[in-house]
Amino acid sequence: MKLSGGCLCGQVRYEASADPVFSGNCHCTDCQHASGGPYAPVMMFPPNAVNTTGPVKYFASKGDSGHVIERGFCQNCGSQLFVKLEAVPGMVGIRPGSLDAPANFQPDLDFFVSSAQPWDHMNPELPKRQRSPQG
Ligand SMILES: [Zn+2]
Ligand SMILES: [Zn+2]
Numbered sequence: 431m432k433l434s435g436g437c438l439c440g441q442v443r444y445e446a447s448a449d450p451v452f453s454g455n456c457h458c459t460d461c462q463h464a465s466g467g468p469y470a471p472v473m474m475f476p477p478n479a480v481n482t483t484g485p486v487k488y489f490a491s492k493g494d495s496g497h498v499i500e501r502g503f504c505q506n507c508g509s510q511l512f513v514k515l516e517a518v519p520g521m522v523g524i525r526p527g528s529l530d531a532p533a534n535f536q537p538d539l540d541f542f543v544s545s546a547q548p549w550d551h552m553n554p555e556l557p558k559r560q561r562s563p564q565g
Contacts, residue, residue: 433473435529437509442484444511444524446475451521453535454563457550458494458542464501465510468550470525471535472513477520486512494542495562539563 433450436443450473461470485505493499495517502512513523526535540552541559552558 433524433529433531433534435511435524437484437504437507437511437528439504439507439509441506442482442486442504442509442511444480444482446480446524448476448479450475452563453526453537455537455540455552455556456542457540457546457552459545460491460493460499461542462545462547464489465525468547469540470510471527471537472523473526473535474513474515474518474521474523477522480512480522480524482512488512488514494545 433446434444452474455469455471457469462468464470486502487505488500488502490498490500498516500514501510503510509528510525511528515521526532537556539557539559541563542561543558544560
């Protein structure tokens with residue numbers, strides 16, 4: 431399965447040449463701010479698996495994990511598209527809402543649920559992690 435996607439205005443496009451190694455929903459406070467929603471879904475891909483074209487800008491901040499997270503977005507329309515994690519160099523995450531076929535996203539778990547808002551209604555069938563996906 432080859433996944434592709436892009437931003438709202440169409441200036442940024444991407445293609446993944448490998449399957450995701452992790453899929454989940456991050457409920458940390460920074461993801462709430464950056465996304466404007468209760469959580470940010472993410473699919474992580476192995477190094478060099480995601481090819482992008484177009485004007486992507488990255489914003490770096492220190493997350494609840496204590497590690498730096500870079501969030502990439504289209505410079506023109508602001509769509510949240512990519513994630514890079516200091517803790518796992520080389521890996522690129524994509525925001526599955528930007529996929530051409532978003533139904534292909536299947537989250538494995540919810541993480542940083544300790545920061546989740548009362549109006550964040552989660553799938554009870556997914557495993558929950560209080561903080562990072564590792565536990
Ligand atoms: Zn755009
Ligand atoms: Zn997060």
